[in-house]
Amino acid sequence: MELHHLKNAWNDFDISEKxxxxxxxxxKGSKELKRSRKQLLFEIIAWCTFLLLYYTAFDxxxxxxxxxxxxxxxxxLTIFFHIQGYFLSKRFVYGSTLKESLxxxxxxxxxxxxxxxxxxMLFISGILYYFSYNxxxxxxxxxSILIIALxxxxxxxxxxxxxxxxxxxxxxxxxxxx
Amino acid sequence: xxxxxxxxxxxQHQRIIYKICRxxxxxxxxxxxxxxxxxxxxxxxxxxxxxxxxxxxxxxRIAINTAIVAFRKKRxxxxxxxxxxxxxxxxxxxEIEWRKELLFAALKKLDETERALIALYLEELPxxxxxxxxxxxxxxxxxxxxxxxxxxxxxxxxx
Numbered sequence: 001m002e003l004h005h006l007k008n009a010w011n012d013f014d015i016s017e018k019x020x021x022x023x024x025x026x027x028k029g030s031k032e033l034k035r036s037r038k039q040l041l042f043e044i045i046a047w048c049t050f051l052l053l054y055y056t057a058f059d060x061x062x063x064x065x066x067x068x069x070x071x072x073x074x075x076x077l078t079i080f081f082h083i084q085g086y087f088l089s090k091r092f093v094y095g096s097t098l099k100e101s102l103x104x105x106x107x108x109x110x111x112x113x114x115x116x117x118x119x120x121m122l123f124i125s126g127i128l129y130y131f132s133y134n135x136x137x138x139x140x141x142x143x144s145i146l147i148i149a150l151x152x153x154x155x156x157x158x159x160x161x162x163x164x165x166x167x168x169x170x171x172x173x174x175x176x177x178x
Numbered sequence: 179x180x181x182x183x184x185x186x187x188x189x190q191h192q193r194i195i196y197k198i199c200r201x202x203x204x205x206x207x208x209x210x211x212x213x214x215x216x217x218x219x220x221x222x223x224x225x226x227x228x229x230x231x232x233x234x235x236x237x238x239r240i241a242i243n244t245a246i247v248a249f250r251k252k253r254x255x256x257x258x259x260x261x262x263x264x265x266x267x268x269x270x271x272x273e274i275e276w277r278k279e280l281l282f283a284a285l286k287k288l289d290e291t292e293r294a295l296i297a298l299y300l301e302e303l304p305x306x307x308x309x310x311x312x313x314x315x316x317x318x319x320x321x322x323x324x325x326x327x328x329x330x331x332x333x334x335x336x337x
Binding site: 005006007008009010011012013015017018020023024026027028029030031032033089090091092093095096097098099100101102105170172173176177 | 181184185186188189192193196197200211213214215217218219221222223226228239240242243244246247248249274277278280281289290291292294297300301302310311312313314330
């Protein structure tokens, strides 16, 4: 096939044209973004409710101040990073050329991934420290804590692998510009 | 740019968005999702549009950027057809359709940066404009396009 055949094939492209009303409905965001927005709202409400109620519901006054601070800080940072993640999935263009934009997006995503994983670890440690404080451990309780810690660990590992795969793919694309 | 002006603009240039969706996604569902995402990103990027740049170049840049960055569902890769149809027995329309299929199947064998370059080339944008969209030098555009054209020829011949 000659190059002019390629050009003809490229330009001779059938499309089912969208109406303006259909296009207008897309200005509020894609299906994926709308789903993320709902999920974010639900999570913010859930975490804020937890922050408001934990002190009385889970005996905050009986725990040391540091356990309360770590729990509050970890939960607040989790909310903050959920919001950051939403904004990162809302905007993709960060430069006036394709190369510049993709490089900037890659660095933003990498920073977000590192901080998100770091603060999630802080949050998990805070939760485990808070709820295990003042508990006299027997084998059963120790085993329960271990299982909870393992569940959190594997959840983190899964998340980490997802982020790394995405970052690697983007890095490969960015390196294609060099 | 007002909402109405933007809708007119997309209405005029939706063919560009369709081509990018076809180039970067394998299924109709994924293409539809990407189309929505591109329209949304274009709408959000309108304040940064500089009047000295060409509208079609701007649309291409945002559309390709979105196609590369946007979340995509994991699906099996599309393979080239195992055999070529007997052209002599086909009608002209079928031959055109076959060429289109062959073209897109070959383009999907390229990496994402190469796809961006060849799309702009097939759209007959001058090298200067391609270099402005991509952010690489004109010389680099020329060298890379030459390699990509060879690569496409090989993919098609090997099939």
